[in-house]
Amino acid sequence: MKRDVFQALADPTRRAILLLIAAQAMTPNAVAEHFKSSRQAVSKHLQVLSEADLLTQQKNGREIFYHLNPDRMTEVEEWITKFKSLLATKFEQLDNVLEQLKNQKS
Template sequence: MRRDVFQGIADPTRREILNMIAHKSLNVNSVAANFEVSRTAIYKHIKILTECGLVVVRQQGRERYCEARLKKLSKVSDWVERYRSLWEAKFDSLEAYLGKLEAKKKKYGKKKS
């Protein structure tokens, strides 16, 4: 089953696994040791990340190592980028509104002597 990259990053545990192995491959036991869930649960998360194409598990002797394949995260970046101008416009509008409120506060907030 091939999953979508968005499914891979939907869970905070999977995001943390990706964060852990982003710069250095780790064996599955090392990954599991960092979480308070069962090793079986971590294996399931790694399986989903593998199905999404974000992780490759390779056998080295008796150990299984997880390696991140982060190139597919560009799909997430591309999706977010489509909405950047919309959010920037809303933040610019909010900034202008707050500026007007501050100006009114200064104008009418001063007490006359």
């Protein structure tokens, strides 16, 4: 399943997991040891993060290491950048925003 990156980042536990894995690739059990959450709960979070392409898996024997995929985070950065540039130019840009949002109209 394809998932929205922002939605994947919405959960604070998932953000913490990302920070952990950003520092070092880890197995689900290793991740779970750092949280109150159970292994299964963590496993579900890892699945969500994987579906958002924020993580990749690397099987090694019976262990599965989850690695970070840094590319996907740039998508968030780009949104923020767009947002900020919009702020900078304000009113002048309203037409452009309207144009870009056109497909969301009824």
